[in-house]
Amino acid sequence: MNQSEIQERYLKIKKQIEDVCQKNNIEPTTVQLLAVSKKHSIEKIKFIFEKGQKLFGENYVQEALEKQKLLSSFPLTWHFIGHLQKNKVKDVVGHFDIIHSVDNMDLALKISQKAGERRIHQKILLELNLAQEESKGGFSKSDLEAQLLSLMQLPHLILSGLMLLPPPVEDAELVRPYFKEAKSYFNKFLNQLTNERKKDWSVLSMGTTQDFLVAIEEGATMIRLGTALFGERE
Numbered sequence: 001m002n003q004s005e006i007q008e009r010y011l012k013i014k015k016q017i018e019d020v021c022q023k024n025n026i027e028p029t030t031v032q033l034l035a036v037s038k039k040h041s042i043e044k045i046k047f048i049f050e051k052g053q054k055l056f057g058e059n060y061v062q063e064a065l066e067k068q069k070l071l072s073s074f075p076l077t078w079h080f081i082g083h084l085q086k087n088k089v090k091d092v093v094g095h096f097d098i099i100h101s102v103d104n105m106d107l108a109l110k111i112s113q114k115a116g117e118r119r120i121h122q123k124i125l126l127e128l129n130l131a132q133e134e135s136k137g138g139f140s141k142s143d144l145e146a147q148l149l150s151l152m153q154l155p156h157l158i159l160s161g162l163m164l165l166p167p168p169v170e171d172a173e174l175v176r177p178y179f180k181e182a183k184s185y186f187n188k189f190l191n192q193l194t195n196e197r198k199k200d201w202s203v204l205s206m207g208t209t210q211d212f213l214v215a216i217e218e219g220a221t222m223i224r225l226g227t228a229l230f231g232e233r234e
Contacts (some may be wrong), residue, residue, distance in 0.1 A: 032093055036224050036229075080095075099123070125163040
């Protein structure tokens with residue numbers, strides 16, 4: 001895909017976000033676009049950055065770190081959105097603004113420990129698995145409710161919100177109930193946080209190429225788009 005096609009897609013997506021926000025009385029600035037740049041070139045990232053895109057999401061640790069190194073002179077904000085194995089925590093903590101895919105208590109503990117060693121606080125999102133898909137990680141509703149207090153007590157984590165990846169479907173309307181439920185839990189957990197932590201709880205990351213407009217309608221504050229923006233992966 002050439003640069004003019006990427007620019008056309010980017011402008012179209014921004015217009016779609018503005019339109020769906022206007023239709024649903026949502027302030028457009030409350031919805032952030034995370035460009036999923038995994039398996040896409042440095043040149044594409046540079047180009048879309050020059051058009052105004054600042055947030056980029058990566059799935060693979062080594063690929064992401066190499067891109068960060070090559071793009072170190074650009075003021076980009078990087079998010080880690082892939083499945084994170086515990087043996088890779090040391091490579092991720094401190095290198096990404098937010099880790100989206102914290103899907104169990106042991107992983108959260110490991111991240112907090114590594115952040116403590118580095119004398120930083122790491123922002124994370126708690127991944128929900130509302131459909132209880134065995135092929136995906138994520139907290140079940142009951143597990144997250146039971147462990148939220150313990151997660152709040154981990155000293156070097158900043159709980160920034162929730163991440164949801166619903167089952168893949170052809171019709172985005174079929175996943176609307178998952179988005180609606182995730183928003184409900186986002187608000188429920190907000191009410192359970194201490195006043196000090198409430199200010200950090202601001203990200204509901206849900207919605208991808210197939211369903212991002214529905215996700216915005218149901219309260220997403222961050223959407224993750226790769227193919228819709230960059231085309232097929234290289």
